[in-house]
Amino acid sequence: MRASLYLIATQKETPNDAVVISHQLMLRAGMIRRLSSGLYTWLPTGLRVLRKVERIVREEMDRAGALEVVMPVVQPAELWEESGRWQQYGPELLRIKDRHDNPFCLGPTHEEVITDVVRNEINSYKQLPVNFYQVQTKFRDEIRPRFGVMRAREFTMKDAYSFHLNVDSLQETYDVMHAAYCRIFDRIGLDYRPVLADTGSIGGSHSHEFHVLAESGEDDIAFSTESRYAANVELAEATAPAGERPTGTRSMEEVHTPGQKTIAAVSEFLRSDPAHSIKTLIVLGECPEGPEESDRAPLVALVLRGDHALNELKAEKLPGVAGPLQFAPEARIAEELGCGVGSLGPVGMKIETIVDRSAAHLADFICGANRDDYHYTGVNWGRDVELGRIEDLRNVVAGDPSPDGRGQLEIKRGIEVGHIFQLGDKYSRAMNATVLDENGKEQVLVMGCYGIGVSRIVAAAIEQNHDDAGIIWPDAIAPFQLAIVPINMHKSDVVREKCEHLYESLRDKGVDVLLMDEPKARLGAMLADVELLGIPHRIVIGDRGLEKGVVEYKGRRDAESQEFAESQLEEVLLKLIGH
């Protein structure tokens, strides 16, 4: 592409409505423009990147045996009523009416539509498994769209849906898709982790999110330093500390701790480490009369090490604990347990007590005395207080052993760019999508779904790859692979001929080249644009170099430029580009 026939549209100023770096750089590099809240136009440079991501996604979906289809953006309400989601889905589902006043929505996802297609087209087990995908415009009416295309209202998504006779077949396709997703993110060139994710209320056994690691990510990912284990922090199992519990050496004493109500305050007051204290949280237990009668629910004590954080997701899944998790009102605690929340502890606790694995491993610890302004020190399980039920109650922290027994956990932030999910029969049962099995018996289909945030990948790649000068594209998705920057092209015939010749030769070989041929552009401005655009390779061609038979080359990640012999230039460039 010739810059003179292209729209570079770079901007020097950082737009003040853009918070995250990818949003700033996508605006500055002329990739996108805001049309309205959460709605963006993709300018030529942005679209070139988006299309490269799309192509990789399509190639790997095809390779994985998925069949491409396209479903409408606008979907009739009827189908969503069949699945029950017309009522359940929040206002992110933009509900509209057509000119005849019939209800429709703008599709944020297509489970209902594909299930409708499949129940009409697939009727025998012989046609299974099937896996359909599309790369398509989605709409989600975010209450507060932000971060540019990272959390836009209109966005491009690859969504796939597979259908099976049984869960074994689903597991097979799920594994194939897991591998395909890894290939996609490998090919794009991102540092990512497939992480175990919450299956939410659907209760499927398996779900993985694919996260691009980046400081600006909204999720905390725990992953092993030595194995492939990775999970959302909320889901990572906190294993019991290794070895036996140490034997206590101190005796239990009640100490006066006037006004000290937090772990931090008590630890400082007693000059001890919070990791040697215990905190006790009181939540509501399951209410025999149902969740409406929560003021009659029994209380349950959760006991954790002082430096650990409660994982509410883990706690609320435990038998005997009400979900979603509710902390007990202070009034009930005072009335039933006889003290304030700052002085609770397991010794003499009158209600069911669940102890976290790490807390259960302590000896000679400090805890509240269940009497205001008093704590115990030198407490030991068994001797001073019975150790009953032990569970995993806490969030993992960096340095914890990896739950698979290999290595330690590290924690980084991640941007979710993919999600694969075993849906089971949620949609197929509600919408009566069945096939006849080998015995001619009707079977409800089993379903998986697999999403990739195609437009979000573009932003995530920038979050992970940028510097002060601009974007640093992974080669596979760069808008251009190479920029040719001439010095005074409009004055020097030699420079012009050399640049034109190289440009045409590489272009004809299928290289994405940008020739900076604006007649009067300044060298500094051109180089700044090339860096801002994140083009992986660039050369500068000028009279002075040509006289010496050299041109200047610089890779986008290189600290210094180097000189290449002009005679071997094309050969060397093709090799660098990996062509």
Next chain:
Amino acid sequence: MRASLYLIATQKETPNDAVVISHQLMLRAGMIRRLSSGLYTWLPTGLRVLRKVERIVREEMDRAGALEVVMPVVQPAELWEESGRWQQYGPELLRIKDRHDNPFCLGPTHEEVITDVVRNEINSYKQLPVNFYQVQTKFRDEIRPRFGVMRAREFTMKDAYSFHLNVDSLQETYDVMHAAYCRIFDRIGLDYRPVLADTGSIGGSHSHEFHVLAESGEDDIAFSTESRYAANVELAEATAPAGERPTGTRSMEEVHTPGQKTIAAVSEFLRSDPAHSIKTLIVLGECPEGPEESDRAPLVALVLRGDHALNELKAEKLPGVAGPLQFAPEARIAEELGCGVGSLGPVGMKIETIVDRSAAHLADFICGANRDDYHYTGVNWGRDVELGRIEDLRNVVAGDPSPDGRGQLEIKRGIEVGHIFQLGDKYSRAMNATVLDENGKEQVLVMGCYGIGVSRIVAAAIEQNHDDAGIIWPDAIAPFQLAIVPINMHKSDVVREKCEHLYESLRDKGVDVLLMDEPKARLGAMLADVELLGIPHRIVIGDRGLEKGVVEYKGRRDAESQEFAESQLEEVLLKLIGH
């Protein structure tokens, strides 16, 4: 692609909700499925065709120097208010509100959005001309969606918009786009005509529609048998008949024609040819007090040959005639002209009379006597009635001379698949899209727009190319180029090996091959599917042929199959496919 891993989804029955053949065949061939009124899912076979059309369109747009962008489907009302179309556009513009109750619409077209982009990004004449295009999902809330994807509500369109400093530059790009459109339809392999079209109320000087010729088309296209002239019938100029007007030989007589009020009735009653009669239509003239006072508008008589049809578009553009055209109320005709509409004629007509070119060429003709139940015969211009103003008032008919003087006009029906349009400054002026010219002076941009109905092309191609057995794809957009049909593949190792080998070899060379490898499919059913799907080339491989060293080949348009030597099969096939 292997049929066993694909979704063929053909149907034997003609769906009873499909009227036109393309809709029927797209459903029967498993290309599309209806989701709701005017909303279709593209199944794998349909999408393969759609993608091939898209690719050709993109390649030619790129070649024409247009830059690809993508604009949002959902557009804010503000921009449409700026252009004035929020009020003007009918209910085809689906207006919606988001969760914050802000007004938006689903874009049926993107003039406003691109003009907004351009007024922000382009500010100097040096950046001009520019031409942006997108291939994108559009929504038009048709009151009665019909004919499948031909007139759907959600559809795929290629829309391009160019911006210029002046009309000369616009004309240049317009010509480039005209040529690009011709290349697109040539490459797809359609019989089409670029036709002069109405510029409507915008008043641009140039507009062409691109029509695929097909009996089921909704538009009548007039085109020359000998030149490239083509125009919408409504716009084709009806030239004056060649030569001098014949000299009259009969004398004018008033004859009694009781109850004969139409050309057909009078002609039969007087045993004459309607082509020798004249009909007189009374319309409203331009009203000096403005269009609201139409009951005070003067009357104007339009005179045509009895066998010709009035062209309202031509008439309403004439000075002195009110537009849009309105026929005079019968009461005013009776009151002011003294007779009913069945007895009007130019002889003694008291109001301004405009005579069509062909009517002006008649001699010895019949016309109403401006007295109920009476007509004149043997009337001649000049002698019996003054011949004043002569204009082109009628629709052309087949056999008329071509207006460019070369050949005669033929009339066929066409399906509009493209439209190019010189918009002028309608949007750029309303939205204040300006640049600085060479003298630093602000200039309002001049704009062109260029549309292609990408999904409609798929249907139009079928309307033009089908037979009783199904679709006959032009090679360039066929879902598969070749089908390999084995006989008893599951029983014969030789057949299976031969088929697999050929399939893999051709696939690896980039040929779109469909291997019919469903183990127990019957030969007849497979061949019927291959014909219905419209695959241009197919071979049948069976033991009996292989023993003789031959396989059976049939092109989709061939009447008979032929035998190819197995030894040269791949070579011959590659040649036929044009690979």
